[in-house]
Amino acid sequence: xxxxxxxxxxxxxxxxxxxxxxxxxxxxxxxxxxxxxxxxxxxxxxxxxxxxxxxxxxxxxxxxxxxxxxxxxxxxxxxxxxxxxxxxxxxxxxxxxxxxxxxxxxxxxxxxxxxxxxxxxxxxxxxxxxxxxxxxxxxxxxxxxxxxxxxxxxxxxxxxxxxxxxxxxxxxxxxxxxxxxxxxxxxxx
Numbered sequence: 001x002x003x004x005x006x007x008x009x010x011x012x013x014x015x016x017x018x019x020x021x022x023x024x025x026x027x028x029x030x031x032x033x034x035x036x037x038x039x040x041x042x043x044x045x046x047x048x049x050x051x052x053x054x055x056x057x058x059x060x061x062x063x064x065x066x067x068x069x070x071x072x073x074x075x076x077x078x079x080x081x082x083x084x085x086x087x088x089x090x091x092x093x094x095x096x097x098x099x100x101x102x103x104x105x106x107x108x109x110x111x112x113x114x115x116x117x118x119x120x121x122x123x124x125x126x127x128x129x130x131x132x133x134x135x136x137x138x139x140x141x142x143x144x145x146x147x148x149x150x151x152x153x154x155x156x157x158x159x160x161x162x163x164x165x166x167x168x169x170x171x172x173x174x175x176x177x178x179x180x181x182x183x184x185x186x187x188x189x
């Protein structure tokens with residue numbers, strides 16, 4: 001009987017210690033919650049496109065059609081942003097990360113117009129080796145990712161740069177980024 005009481009008392013002490021420990025921990029948990037609430041009030045950069053309808057990139061932005069670069073609307077661009085950069089690629093497994101468009105040193109703006117690629121001076125090579133937008137042309141429906149980067153300064157890149165040079169150049173200069181996805185169907189010609 002004494003043995004059972006000892007176990008009961010020991011269990012009660014362990015439970016009480018757990019309650020005390022949890023209560024002592026609770027204020028720091030509340031502080032973390034307040035920090036998260038404050039950080040969620042910051043403006044988050046977002047990107048959308050009128051060229052994507054119901055999740056699909058419109059036909060005219062495809063390689064065999066108008067082949068115009070897709071229009072973009074950028075919201076929540078950080079105040080300290082000096083330039084933007086755009087990177088579009090095919091994320092489908094059989095596309096092997098095919099690059100469709102890389103553009104750098106775009107003056108801070110809230111929109112990039114349709115076919116802007118035709119007048120941009122600093123663009124990287126797409127996977128065909130050309131420094132220009134190349135529209136989708138998949139053998140079946142593929143998914144494309146368009147990323148927009150808000151940059152603190154101009155990138156020291158010349159027209160025709162490679163993806164690897166782009167990735168090195170943006171290191172330490174990205175203030176925010178946003179991305180969107182769109183699918184593109186295969187169209188018979």
